[in-house]
Amino acid sequence: MFTYPSTDPMSNRGPLRPIKVAVAEDHDILRQDFSEMIENQPGLEWVGAAATGNEAVELAQRQEPDIMLMDIEMETHQDGIEAANRLSLLRPNIGIIFLTVHEDEETIYKAYTLSNARDYLVKSAEHDEIIRCIESAYTEQQHGSSSMSSKLKSEFSRLKQTESKLIRFMGILSQLTQAEREIIKLLLAENKVEHIARIRMVETVTIKSQINTLLKKFGMKRTREIVGLIHELNVAFIFE
Structure with a gap:
């Protein structure tokens, strides 16, 4: 009491x-x-x-x-x-x-x-x-x-922000090509651009171009921001 x-x-x-x-x-x-x-x-x-x-x-x-x-x-x-x-x-x-x-x-x-x-x-x-x-x-x-x-x-506030980010992420996800999804999967595995190019058997310049398109879709400047967002939302399993 x-x-x-x-x-x-x-x-x-x-x-x-x-x-x-x-x-x-x-x-x-x-x-x-x-x-x-x-x-x-x-x-x-x-x-x-x-x-x-x-x-x-x-x-x-x-x-x-x-x-x-x-x-x-x-x-x-x-x-x-x-x-x-x-x-x-x-x-x-x-x-x-x-x-x-x-x-x-x-x-x-x-x-x-x-x-x-x-x-x-x-x-x-x-x-x-x-x-x-x-x-x-x-x-x-x-x-x-x-x-x-x-x-x-x-x-x-955190839950609300996470919800908003997740909704936006799902919208972007629906616009990704299969090649872009595979690149994200490789980025999540901490592969560098040159290694990704070798794995996909294409020129490095091609991967750089695809990554630039990815960054524009996400509205980000660096690939680590995309990786960070995916880990924050706990949705890496989507790319497995």
Whole structure:
């Protein structure tokens, strides 16, 4: 269980107050369930609930919670994301924990890139997990740290970039000739241009010309960039 020292060691403010938590959820039963969970948890203080993105922003400005549980989908598909984005400008000190029905990577990625989200939870999460998430988000907020959210944002960003690169790579792959595929296979085996020419029994100038065409198709300047991309995407098996 999350416990508090009797005084704040970083200041002379005296006894620490509970973590102020607000809830933004459009389903009545879930909103009540989350609210009661917070009210009954020592160390947490429930400061209000909202059913729409606009209500969430108004509530946050009025009560200034430390943490807000924010449903991603309320009135519209991304109502919670839009509300969180507004709060990141109006009340940047409020930590946002997104609530979602499904672990939809696309939606979660967008949520993290548009706001100062601290974490996200699937609505079916156990109460203990939700409480731990609130406490962790608050601790990060107090220490100016966002290790969890930064790692998640970084990972989502990496996955998104990899997805974009893979889509582009597959488009280029469909345009490659059989000869170009074989040259890439030999490049992956770390063969030099002269060796590739001998293996394919053609002039070196022919291989150089084919490699120049390959580089143009990939939009790159060096063959090692093509090799690096293939290893990064883990698709070398395509050329085996």
